[in-house]
Amino acid sequence: MSFRPRFWPTVIMLPALAILLALGSWQLDRREWKHDLIADLAVQQAEPPVPLPERIDPDALEFRRLALTGTLLHERELYWASRTLDGVNGYHVVTPLRLEDGREILLDRGWLSAADLDPAGRRASQPDGPLEVVATARRGGWGGPAWATWLRPVNDPAGNRWLWPDLEAMAGATGLLQPVTEIYAVVEPGQLPPPPQARPPEPELRDNHLQYALFWFTMAAALLVIYVLFHRRPRGGRTPE
Structure with a gap:
């Protein structure tokens, strides 16, 4: 068996492969960012309460x-x-x-x-x-x-x-x-008499980035396998048209 790449399939495959790998790498970067954010939120929740400042910065005050x-x-x-x-x-x-x-x-x-x-x-x-x-x-x-x-x-x-x-x-x-x-x-719970029933604030931060990264890397591997199989042919045989 020999491997002889064809021009147009290669032109199409290389950008697609690069995009899939980039998406997987981006999800890994997002995973690190999310872990840092979760750690920061845990620190904020452990700090004593502060008065509402006169000038409100929503990003700084979140949680x-x-x-x-x-x-x-x-x-x-x-x-x-x-x-x-x-x-x-x-x-x-x-x-x-x-x-x-x-x-x-x-x-x-x-x-x-x-x-x-x-x-x-x-x-x-x-x-x-x-x-x-x-x-x-x-x-x-x-x-x-x-x-x-x-x-x-x-x-x-x-x-x-x-x-x-x-x-x-x-x-x-x-x-x-x-x-x-x-x-x-x-x-916070216990601050006011029920009902209503106070609920502890829970950060809605899903940490699914590893699964997403594995998905994109798997798609990249599948694309590469298909590309290789498509270009394999018996030695001495014709390249399929």
Whole structure:
């Protein structure tokens, strides 16, 4: 058997092989970046809570623990729909918290069943007056890729049903005067009486980059094998047309 590469198959194969190898290498780089990010988030979660700064940098504050002092505006609470807990569909209650300096930040108090949605039935879990809570800063926005905005679900401000945290629209719908729209806060468990049931903030950081890298490298190997087999022929035989 002999191996004699043909021009056009080679011209097509080499760029394709380079792209596949580049994609695999990129996923390995992303894996290292993701591991560093997870380590940084673990350090941030272990640090003591800090007051909300006057100037807010969403990138620097993401997943930082905050010490917030203010008054909950229960009459203006909002509802994130289609939130599940242990397989049960429900809502997250988002209550504006008016801070001592007059700013208002949206506070995700946690999960609530549809049966408990009426505020009149849970007055005991709506504390009045100034209070202190510890919460974790999160960025708002849809979070999907910019090229796929057509996939973004539509919020229902009139019905007070929100599917993703459009912080500016939520602040406008509830009539806040000095809203913080760069971030919102997720209250830690044990800070406020249930319901709602507060949930610990969990970074949504999937670490699937090794699997993706192996996929692209496997595709590159398969392409190379096909290329070699295509150009093998018996010695003295004709190159297939």
